[in-house]
Amino acid sequence: MASKINLEHPRDQITKIISRIYKRGMTTTSGGNISIIDSQGDIWVTPSAIDKGSLMPSDIVCVKKDGTIIGKHKPSSEFPFHKAIYDMRPDIKSVIHAHPPALVSFSIVRKIPNTNVISQAKHVCGPIGYAKYELPGSNALGEVIAEEFKKGFKAVIMENHGTVLGGSDLDDAFQRFEALELCARTILYGSQIGKPNYLTDAQIEQFEAQTQSDYPEMKQTDFPSDEVEKRLEICNIVKRSCQQGLMISSYGTVSMRWKDNDFLITPTHVNRWDISIEDIVQIKNGKREEGKNPSRATWIHQEIYKRNPHINSIIMTQSPYLMAFSVTNTFLNVRTIPESWIFLQDIPSVAYGTHFKTNNNTQIIDNCSTALIIENDSVIITGDKLLQTFDYLEVAEFSAKSIVLGTSLGSMVPIDDNQVEDLRKKFLT
Template sequence: MLKNKKLEHPRHQITKIISRIYKRGMTTTSGGNISIIDENGDIWVTPSAIDKGALRASDIICVKNDGTIEGKHKPSSEFPFHKAIYEARPDIKSIIHAHPPALVSFSIVRKIPNTNIISQARHICGPIGYAKYELPGSYKLGEVISEEFNKGFKAVIMENHGTVIGGSDLSDAFERFEMLEFCARTIIYGSQIGTPNYLSENQIYDFENQAEHMLPVMEKTTHLPGEIEKREQIYKIVKRSCEQGLMISSYGTVSMRWKHNDFLITPTNVSRWEMSIEDIVQIKEGKREAGKTPSRATWIHQEIYKNNPEVNSIIMTQSPYLMAFGVTGKYLNVRTIPESWIFLQDISLVKYGTHFKFNNNSEIVHNCSTALIIENDSVIITGDKLLQTFDYLEVAEFSAKSIVLGVSLGNMVPINDSQVEDLRSKFLT
């Protein structure tokens, strides 16, 4: 589970997360509900028939342990299945139910997403349950869902309905919810351009059992002038990436070179949504800032900076349209529009496992162009200024999206060689 250091009242936790889900297009004004059960057994839940895009803390309802209701609205009509899950699983302390489009797509074709599509997804999501259709708001729906949770699932696809996710707290539930929808989107987008490839059990095992290399700790940390500004830049780009669906709670690393081969990098095991500038880790002469744990990808960033002096910022993330190419092995031809080719020129695809520390990673480190995709894992974007690097990420994702969406219209006609040479002479010389 990712760390969420902020202690907030259930009312504030719920309104923050439902707003995040709504703004990311993963539920509608009327759809979805969230609850938290506290140490007294009281359940805090979103209200019925209130705009999910404008909920305030005062709108959240408390259903007391004795059944009495406190609040100015009615509790969600789906409250019965929330209560049934809490009764079936005392370890679950928060529940998210919503109708995110990709997971609804799976629910209406009666399938479950295979989370072996991305390296860390199975660990986060766990096995996925499936609940047969029952009338929304009915006690029978509560029964079929709680039966699935009784089997040990923390994520359940609801037939012709949506999904319901449980967690040890709301941050844990949201991390699982966000990852499962990401997997569903990646599978769907990948299926539009090819055939998704899934990781084997051995590949998942190798990923989860990599020997983590913890950098030694600096004896003394010195903060140079301008470091706070760089930390703020990293913080703002991480936040923007999350808001735009280019990064999720559990995955995404951003770094900036700050002096020679020393750099600042995002931490591990901290929700990207909740990260603060204080969480960012300084790496100096191969050592880490005391009391902080940098990203597990720190060594990749370190080697890229050492071997590519023109690179001053790196973003390593997962975005659904780029990863559609990453999970199918299809070539991403960025000769779509002039901007895409000028910024990106070519995006290489490297084999899964190339990014493991104990393998030969020269293909990543020494051939690090503007953008590189690691099969079933991530995309690495490099550049000079961090905002420029983020722009490259956006352009790459938009290019991938245009190609995926264009498949239903016909075959892509790329910019031809003569047009590319015109672009090269005008913009790159």
């Protein structure tokens, strides 16, 4: 997946990613560490005991290939296992270690999350290893982790500790980190409302085998001011979705109708955190902008726009509480508070696989509701203005979260039919 972060200095890359992890609540002020090994064999790593919430590029430490330490701080106390991984796996160029709550939950009950819970997660994360407990910062911990990486794993659950992930670069490691934590949260939240269902390897392979794009290229593309304005809107909403935990770097599609049935859509294989207006793909008269590959879900967006003239923007994503309903096939009853039902009405779901182009599912396209859940895959939100559609996504996720959290208190008591009818008469007629 393409990322612009590799063009930055290792100290800037590390600072950017640790900030994302901290702001998303996936590590603490003192917890977690990140490293990059450069082409010279020098290792750039976060410092020991320095606030992760305000880390600056100048705080990053460089441990030279000969062991010399350059920087104003000590390297992370967990540096030994970072080095052990690099020594064992020359293909690994970056390592992330953190204590995200859901993955820590798995580590303390000594289980590995099953990535078959979401269609593309297994492809992003790969198989998951498991390292037995050893003293933090010890050479023994480095040895047990390195042994797991020796087996070919790039993601490892650390017993009673957290997780460690490697990648071909920092962007690759972070995508794996985000996807694995999303899987863990989805399983945890899903287990509170039902029993998570898992896809077979064959179903996941079927998803991965879908063609990237069968849209012919335009010979010439025009970029009038109104088109460029929509590109900027899409980029802002994608980044906001990532910041709010409603989208991850490896998954999420946003589109806006431009003129008639022509529209703009996010590309495939481009990191959502770093998306720019140049990455957005124009689809005009059934053709794609030259040199760009639109999302694999482009056909769904195109058909929705064709058959639903009132819809002018679409968000397709995986947010953790909505995914809990997706993977358990549990009905998401948004008759929780008036606002939820007014915005969303009842949310249908469709079976996994019905979103593949070969099925051309009419429930997704012809009877397109404001929100629709695809089992073990995603949620589709539609609306007029893109900000409105994003608001619907937030309302849906908040409603799902309230229901999941409320299960510990008792059974949900929804607004009754008479109250819903009153809402319909006042707000929808």
